[in-house]
Amino acid sequence: MDNPLERLGNIPVTASVLESLFPHIKRGNQKVRLLERDKQIIRLKKGLYVCNPKITGQILSTELIANHLYAPSYVSMSSALRYYGLIPEAVYTKQSMTLKHSRNFDTPLGRFEYTSMPKRVFSVGLTSIKKEGYAFVMATPEKALCDLIANSPNVNLRYLKDAEIYLEEDIRMELEDFKQMNTEIFEEYIKVGKKAESIRTLLKLIKK
Incomplete structure (x- = not known):
């Protein structure tokens, strides 16, 4: 007999959704506890679960999970920059706004x-990254960089040299990649976000 969990794929679901898959069991919450005990589901937080990929055959997406775990949110900062391949360092914490x-x-x-x-x-x-069967919301590379700078207390990019050192030495981003970024997003961020002067310095560096 097919496991009803298979149809859920890698989408995080609530306890009530899990209970609905087993209508013949009157005490659905007990079934959820048994599924967790048997490692068929993984508990992300109270009331939110994801199916074991061994059952669904689908790889779990930490980006998708991040969107569901605490909403509304989007993946950003170093996590997004690493996803795009713009920084070399592995990021072990999934960062979102x-x-x-x-x-x-x-x-x-x-x-x-x-x-x-x-x-x-x-x-x-913001952008929606579409995969087979699911999609998640992530910052564009430009927004991720702005978010990272705006939320790094010791980063203050007053001069072009400050920006170059930050990009090349602190986060190890290639200047060639940086120069390909969309200036319009920086311009929008300057109007409404924190660290406007630092972002303005980035903008000058891109146009240099």
């Missing part, structure tokens, strides 16, 4: 960090 309060979650699939930001900045420079 949110409209809610800043919060962290430690899960069996790793640590997820959420940084609060104002609504006026949230919608600037």
Whole structure:
């Protein structure tokens, strides 16, 4: 007999969705506990689960999980820059921005960090990354870089040389890749986001 969990794929689901898959069991919450005990599902937080990829045959996406774990949110900063291949260092914490309060979650699939930001900045420079059967929201490379600078307390890019050192030495981004970025997103961020002077310096460097 087919396992009803297979149809869920790698999309995080609530306990009530899991219970609905087993209508013949009157105490659905007990079934959820048994599924977790048997490692058929992985608990992300209270009431939110994802199916074991051994059952579904689908690889788990930490980006997709990040969107569901604390919403509304989008993956950003070093996590997004690494996803795009713009920085060489591995990023072991999934970093996201949110409209809610800043919060962290430690899960069996790793640590997820959420940084609060104002609504006026949230919608600037977002993109939907589409995969087979699912999609997740992530910052564009430009927005991810702006978010990283805006939320790094010791980063203050007053001069072009400061920006060059930050990109090449601090986060090890290739200047050639940086020069390909979309200036319009930097311009939008300057109007509404934090660290406007630092972002303005980046803009000057791109146009140099």
